[in-house]
Amino acid sequence: MVYHVRVKEFDGPLELLLGLIETRKLSINEISLGSVTEEYFQYLETLKQEMGETYHKEIAAFLVIAATLMLVKSRSLLPGFSITLEEASDIKELEDRLKTYKLVKDAALLLGARFKNRNSLYTRAPFVAVAPSFLPPSKPLDLSRLLGILKSVLETIPVKQELPQKTVIKLISIEEKIKELERRIADGIVKTFEDFVGDKKEKYDVIVSFLAMLELVKLGTIAAEQSLPFHGIQIEHGTRS
Amino acid sequence: MELARSLEALLFISGEPVARKDILRLLACDTKTLDEAIIKLSEDLQTRGIRVLQHEDTITLATAPENSEIVEKITREQLEGDLSRSALETLAIILWKGKVSRSGIDYIRGVNSAFALRALLIRGLVERSQDEKDARVYIYRPTIDVLKFLGITSLKDLPEIETLSSQMKEYD
Amino acid sequence: MELARSLEALLFISGEPVARKDILRLLACDTKTLDEAIIKLSEDLQTRGIRVLQHEDTITLATAPENSEIVEKITREQLEGDLSRSALETLAIILWKGKVSRSGIDYIRGVNSAFALRALLIRGLVERSQDEKDARVYIYRPTIDVLKFLGITSLKDLPEIETLSSQMKEYD
Numbered sequence: 325m326v327y328h329v330r331v332k333e334f335d336g337p338l339e340l341l342l343g344l345i346e347t348r349k350l351s352i353n354e355i356s357l358g359s360v361t362e363e364y365f366q367y368l369e370t371l372k373q374e375m376g377e378t379y380h381k382e383i384a385a386f387l388v389i390a391a392t393l394m395l396v397k398s399r400s401l402l403p404g405f406s407i408t409l410e411e412a413s414d415i416k417e418l419e420d421r422l423k424t425y426k427l428v429k430d431a432a433l434l435l436g437a438r439f440k441n442r443n444s445l446y447t448r449a450p451f452v453a454v455a456p457s458f459l460p461p462s463k464p465l466d467l468s469r470l471l472g473i474l475k476s477v478l479e480t481i482p483v484k485q486e487l488p489q490k491t492v493i494k495l496i497s498i499e500e501k502i503k504e505l506e507r508r509i510a511d512g513i514v515k516t517f518e519d520f521v522g523d524k525k526e527k528y529d530v531i532v533s534f535l536a537m538l539e540l541v542k543l544g545t546i547a548a549e550q551s552l553p554f555h556g557i558q559i560e561h562g563t564r565s
Numbered sequence: 566m567e568l569a570r571s572l573e574a575l576l577f578i579s580g581e582p583v584a585r586k587d588i589l590r591l592l593a594c595d596t597k598t599l600d601e602a603i604i605k606l607s608e609d610l611q612t613r614g615i616r617v618l619q620h621e622d623t624i625t626l627a628t629a630p631e632n633s634e635i636v637e638k639i640t641r642e643q644l645e646g647d648l649s650r651s652a653l654e655t656l657a658i659i660l661w662k663g664k665v666s667r668s669g670i671d672y673i674r675g676v677n678s679a680f681a682l683r684a685l686l687i688r689g690l691v692e693r694s695q696d697e698k699d700a701r702v703y704i705y706r707p708t709i710d711v712l713k714f715l716g717i718t719s720l721k722d723l724p725e726i727e728t729l730s731s732q733m734k735e736y737d
Numbered sequence: 738m739e740l741a742r743s744l745e746a747l748l749f750i751s752g753e754p755v756a757r758k759d760i761l762r763l764l765a766c767d768t769k770t771l772d773e774a775i776i777k778l779s780e781d782l783q784t785r786g787i788r789v790l791q792h793e794d795t796i797t798l799a800t801a802p803e804n805s806e807i808v809e810k811i812t813r814e815q816l817e818g819d820l821s822r823s824a825l826e827t828l829a830i831i832l833w834k835g836k837v838s839r840s841g842i843d844y845i846r847g848v849n850s851a852f853a854l855r856a857l858l859i860r861g862l863v864e865r866s867q868d869e870k871d872a873r874v875y876i877y878r879p880t881i882d883v884l885k886f887l888g889i890t891s892l893k894d895l896p897e898i899e900t901l902s903s904q905m906k907e908y909d
Contacts, residue, residue, distance in 0.1 A: 335822075335823055335846070335847075335848045336846060336847040336848025336849075337847050337848075338846065338847030338848070339846075339847065339848070385847060385848060385849075389847070421844075421845070421847065424845055424905065425845060425846065425847065427901050427904050427905065428826055428829050428830055428833070428845060428846070428901065429826060430901075431829040431833070431897045431898060431900070431901040432822065432825040432826040432828070432829040433825075434897035435825050435828065435829050435832075435895075435897055435898075436819070436820065436822070436825045438887055438895075438897070439819060439820060439825075439886070439887070440819065442805075442886060442887050442888050443802035443803065443805040443806075443888040444802070444805050444809075444885055444886055444887070444888050445788065445790065445799035445800055445801070445802060445805070445884070445885045445888055445889075445890075446578050446799055446800045446805070446808050446809075446812050446885065447752055447753065447754075447797055447798065447799045447885065448577060448578060448580055448749070448752035448798070449580050449683065449752055450643070450683055450687065450751055450752035450753045451640055451643065451644065451687050451750060451751065451752065452580035452581065452752070453580070453627065453628075453750065454640055454644070454687065457689055458688070458689035458690075458708070458710040458711075458714075459644050459645060459687075459688040459689060460688070460690070460710075460711070460714050461646070461647045461648045462645065462646060462647060463647060464714075465656075465711075465714060465715055467715055467716075467717075467723070467724060468724070469653075470653065470656065470657045470660065471657070471723075471724050471725065473650075473653050473654055473657050474654070474657035474658065474661055474729060475729075477654050477657070477658065477673060477674055478673070478729070478732055478733070480674075480675055481672075481673060481675070481736075482675075482851075482855070569786070570784075570785055570786035570801065570803070570804065571786060571804050571807050572786070573785055573786030573787060574786035574787060574800040574801060574804035574807060574808055575786075575804075575807055575808065575811065577749075577786065577787050577798070577800060578800055578808050578811065578812055579811055591807060591810055591811065592807065609785065612742070613742055613745060613781065614741070614742035614743060614744065614745030614746035614747075614749065615745060615746060615749050626749070628746040628749055628750055629742065629746060631742075632742065632743050632746035632747075635743050635746060635747055635763060635764065636746055636747070636750045638763055639747055639750060639751055639755075639759075639763055640750065642759075642763075643751065671859045672859065675855055675858055675859065676858045676859065676861075676864070676865075677858065677859055677860060677861030677882075679861060680753060683753070
């Protein structure tokens with residue numbers, strides 16, 4: 325199944341995550357984070373398709389949070405999966421950031437309503453009663469100094485960026501990846517996670533592959549084993565008896 | 566009395582004397598009610614720092630005479646002395662652009678320039694006029710006095726005028 | 738109280754926000770007396786068409802919110818369109834924090850807030866200054882114009898922001 329998640333204009337990863345959690349009417353905790361992880365990655369795929377070349381730049385902020393979500397997902401799927409203190413604090417930090425962001429978002433909505441229904445106050449023009457006369461500064465105005473000031477101001481104008489042409493990138497969704505992984509394990513082509521990921525350098529591909537692997541572990545299609553942290557992950561076809 | 570308050574806000578904001586007929590229209594009231602409101606406001610202001618002044622057919626608010634010393638002091642301080650960095654930036658943009666709207670200046674500086682513009686206006690360094698295309702928009706220009714003060718006779722004498730004005734061309 | 742009258746005249750003539758330290762010097766009084774004068778003036782103006790606005794260490798006079806409709810008929814100040822959602826979020830954070838760096842805002846929103854900040858700066862709702870500890874860092878804070886736009890006389894009159902801060906305290 326190919327997902328056509330409508331790319332709503334999500335401003336960033338926190339807004340996206342919060343949106344996913346709120347659509348499902350969940351409260352913010354580790355369990356709800358785990359349950360929206362897959363949708364989060366689907367959204368990133370859509371983003372990748374829409375954005376083409378600029379993807380790498382825009383996606384950085386999304387990937388940092390994706391890494392934490394992977395931890396959450398792994399913990400929910402793999403019994404006995406232990407995490408370090410630092411990783412635990414990453415998860416806690418993400419929860420806290422989401423809660424903070426939710427409060428800010430709610431306050432912004434109320435502020436917006438207040439802006440619409442405002443009764444503004446107005447101040448007077450300064451010294452309107454004073455008859456205008458030429459009152460230059462006490463020190464002479466130096467043309468070269470003014471020129472320097474103008475140039476430094478002009479440097480701060482943001483440069484308008486041309487939107488790059490969209491390029492079509494072939495994308496593999498998590499579901500496709502699951503099918504692929506299942507087939508290759510059954511054929512005996514893939515014995516380790518590293519085999520499966522191959523020499524793909526993109527963090528995103530690694531994450532999608534890892535999620536696919538987790539899904540298969542959960543279904544009991546495969547069994548995965550890692551002897552030590554950061555060591556290779558052995559994969560074998562599950563015994564479905 | 567409600568109307569006295571509205572009258573006060575109206576006179577406060579307009580700064581200059583307002584004609585009675587304009588007040589009648591703005592407050593949508595009759596002459597008698599306006600007279601009562603003026604009397605009420607004058608009474609309220611009796612013990613205050615500002616007063617209602619009536620002159621011929623106009624009304625205005627002004628500071629009470631016993632505060633004239635303090636008023637002169639702050640006016641002198643604010644209108645003399647050096648220009649702030651933001652006033653200098655704003656003046657530089659107006660000089661090299663020749664004429665520019667408030668929003669053009671705001672865009673170039675990336676910050677609101679209202680205070681800086683007022684400081685330049687009341688010191689006679691720049692002047693403003695209504696935009697021919699849109700009467701709600703003010704266009705700011707350098708005054709002849711400021712050119713003389715800078716020792717130039719025309720904006721063409723500004724250093725690097727062509728490069729810089731073309732660099733700012735899109736921000737009117 | 739004599740001083741409240743002088744204060745009113747001073748604020749009336751200068752129109753723009755005046756820093757407390759300038760008022761102390763101009764009125765030649767101490768902080769405590771000034772505070773009393775501000776309270777007295779605010780009370781006196783309670784039933785009038787104008788109000789005292791206080792923000793950080795500046796004070797100004799403005800028309801009362803109930804007169805905004807009449808005032809808008811004659812003022813040239815244009816109230817620009819609505820703020821975008823990201824600008825509102827950014828403003829809410831700045832109002833809640835009082836002062837905050839760009840990276841502080843980005844962390845809370847999870848996204849780059851440069852454009853939202855620029856929109857707020859240009860509208861004069863926030864201002865920036867260099868961090869005292871690190872000159873490369875800008876610190877953003879709300880301006881007194883936020884009060885004017887929203888029709889309040891002090892930031893304490895924003896319940897949505899008060900709620901936000903008290904809820905945030907529970908997390909800390």
